Amino acid sequence: MLALVGTTSRLSVGLVAGGEWALDFDPPAAVKFNAVRRGSCLLIVDDVVWPLAEGDCFLLTRPQRFVLASGLDVARRPAGPVFAAATGGIARTGSGDDVFLLGGRFDFGARARELLLDALPPVLHVPGGTEAAATLRWALSQIDAELRDRPVAARLVAEHLALVMLIHILRLHLATTPPAGPGWLGGLADPVVAPALRALHADPARAWTVADLAAVSTVSRSTLAARFKQAVGQGPLDYLTGWRIELAADRLRRGDGLAAIAHAVGYGSQSALSTAFKRETGRSPREFRLAPPPAER
Known part of the structure; x- marks a missing residue:
């Protein structure tokens, strides 16, 4: 099904944050993903809060606003200018570097909404600390290494690894979450x-x-x-x-x-x-x- 709907991945700049910080993101045009490689933070979507620990990742399968923050009561600033000012592939906010998030997007063909995405919850959160997520942790570590060390064809390899990550996220979702309704x-x-x-x-x-x-x-x-x-x-x-x-x-x-x-x-x-x-x-x-x-x- 992923092949049929033409799944591709694209990595974005990373995010380093510290102290008190909160970024308000516009609704993404594609399926957004982020993984917490260091530290912890909060994901807020429609006033629902997901605590994100080191190793956790999430998918947003709908075009909706979301917030990443160090806490609930921190003043939010638009994420767009922060990422526009990124240097060396890293955007920075707050003070310090105790949090690092790796992110990107998945793009699909025209039939993906009906065939795949509507069958998934709007927010798909995968805790990274479970034994079942071991392969997911491996994929994220490999992406991290490719982007950090920059060997030949690093971005191409990293984006293929992101597709591996997507498959493992969907496997974990199927194994742990009852289907919301009938479908494949x-x-x-x-x-x-x-x-x-x-x-x-x-x-x-x-x-x-x-x-x-x-x-x-x-x-x-x-x-x-x-x-x-x-x-x-x-x-x-x-x-x-x-x-x-x-x-x-x-x-x-x-x-x-x-x-x-x-x-x-x-x-x-x-x-x-x-x-x-x-x-x-x-x-x-x-x-x-x-x-x-x-x-x-």
Whole structure:
């Protein structure tokens, strides 16, 4: 799914702070992340406070204002001028350097909001001190080392490591937080549905039946159908159709031929794909291809 929605990462300048300080950030245009590499501070979003300790990180999955601060009663200053004045890749505020935050953003394609981001909470906080977060700590340490030591291609390596960090954040979220509602993330969290869902994603062109998927999950057809509908919000074959159309739409955007797309996503002919595509999207593949691309998130 991350590959389908075109996930990329970009690191921003770091933040060093000390004493009493508070920065008010405008709503980020993309998914914002920060990790506390040294010290501690507060994250405040919509008057909700998250204490951040060394090793913690967070994602903001919605465009909303947020504050990073040493305390609740500190006067806030706009973050924009502070970061505009950064030198050597570091922005500074307050007095001293007892706090250091590493940050950046994740950019996604136009379908990310519906397919991924709406299934996540607005603020995703991951404590860094747990055993489950060991790989996340490793990724952050490697990013830190790349940016500090500046070997050849350091920024490229660091931004790829940020994608590794994102995957581990999502894994930890799935492992520790019940899904807020039905969807594919809910399906991955269900031990019965997850094997069937992974099978559909791995081989969308196969002529799957509910019996085939039930065998993958080692349950009866009726059990799989009921659990899939409860966790994902639709039946397994309806989900497969939607997934095939998402894959087809992505390949249409990239300019692939209709015959090759039809074969790759499990339709026996171009006409069969065209019929299914128009039924699901309201547009023919040709109309979809000619339409201007939607804005990225």
